[in-house]
Amino acid sequence: MKKERFFFDDVEIKITPTVGLFITMNPGYAGRTELPENLKALFRPCAMVVPDFELIAEIMLVAEGYIDARILARKFLTLYTLCKELLSKQDHYDWGLRAIKSVLVVAGSLKRGDRGRPEDQVLMRALRDFNTPKIVTDDVPIFMGLIGDLFPALDVPRKRDMDFEACVKQSVLDLGLQAEDGFVLKVVQLEELIHVRHSVFVIGNAGTGKSKILRSLNRTYQNMKKKPLWQDLNPKAVTNDELFGYINPATREWKDGLFSCIMRDLANISNESPKWIVLDGDIDPMWIESLNTVMDDNK
Numbered sequence: 001m002k003k004e005r006f007f008f009d010d011v012e013i014k015i016t017p018t019v020g021l022f023i024t025m026n027p028g029y030a031g032r033t034e035l036p037e038n039l040k041a042l043f044r045p046c047a048m049v050v051p052d053f054e055l056i057a058e059i060m061l062v063a064e065g066y067i068d069a070r071i072l073a074r075k076f077l078t079l080y081t082l083c084k085e086l087l088s089k090q091d092h093y094d095w096g097l098r099a100i101k102s103v104l105v106v107a108g109s110l111k112r113g114d115r116g117r118p119e120d121q122v123l124m125r126a127l128r129d130f131n132t133p134k135i136v137t138d139d140v141p142i143f144m145g146l147i148g149d150l151f152p153a154l155d156v157p158r159k160r161d162m163d164f165e166a167c168v169k170q171s172v173l174d175l176g177l178q179a180e181d182g183f184v185l186k187v188v189q190l191e192e193l194i195h196v197r198h199s200v201f202v203i204g205n206a207g208t209g210k211s212k213i214l215r216s217l218n219r220t221y222q223n224m225k226k227k228p229l230w231q232d233l234n235p236k237a238v239t240n241d242e243l244f245g246y247i248n249p250a251t252r253e254w255k256d257g258l259f260s261c262i263m264r265d266l267a268n269i270s271n272e273s274p275k276w277i278v279l280d281g282d283i284d285p286m287w288i289e290s291l292n293t294v295m296d297d298n299k
Helices: 053-063 069-086 097-113 119-134 137-150 162-174 181-196 210-223 240-244 258-267 285-295
Strands: 005-008 011-014 229-233 245-247 254-256 275-279
Touching: 053 069, 053 097, 069 097, 069 119, 069 137, 097 119, 097 181, 119 137, 119 181, 162 181, 162 210, 181 210, 210 275, 229 258, 240 245, 240 258, 240 285, 254 258, 258 275
Parallel strands: 229 275
Antiparallel strands: 005 011, 245 254
């Protein structure tokens, strides 16, 4: 006889036969624990295989309007495979499917913006300009060497917006900083990344200028009359419940946390101005895991 109600954690729950439970497991993933064997036995396992990245890249390049998609997809995947093998192991390096998808979207927008340029030059520019910001200084010569080997005799200049760079330099000076070319380039690269991804990590040791780069870009938006909104908080200063919210066990009502309140308030502002939530603190699996789906642009 099938039960219609059961007790779970001292709460009586009605059984709905159409409900299914699914567990996704990433073996050896940071911040996760392995599922106990006695719990695994209650679920039916289903193994996943690694998809064909080259085929995915080829199809996406065709969708973005590329004619020589097959050859370029092979070069693209060769570069990422070699980067994974030859570059140093950094926590923030990602040569997986999400990173591939992001660069392909950039390559598509660059192609539509410069229709007269050969396709290999456009893809080479996307691969170089989108990946360079995240590569540590010691790895840059290796990465540029790989790009040079895969796209020989190509020297495509960066796509530059001189008016924007002049505005960045003025904003840097307004903040009492020195407008060095390397610093201005980092501000411009941050702006380019924000256009492509809605979540960006600014990573570096203490005193490397992370906060100043953010402040400089924010000031640039102010000078351009874009009316940017900036809300920052330290995620490690509060508990997970205080950060994201929780369900009151007595009333079963949801109570927003700090992050939830800020996001709701910014979402209610209907203008097109840049809205930033700056989570200024150590990256810890305890809080960053809860933002996995929020930060994922694979929607």
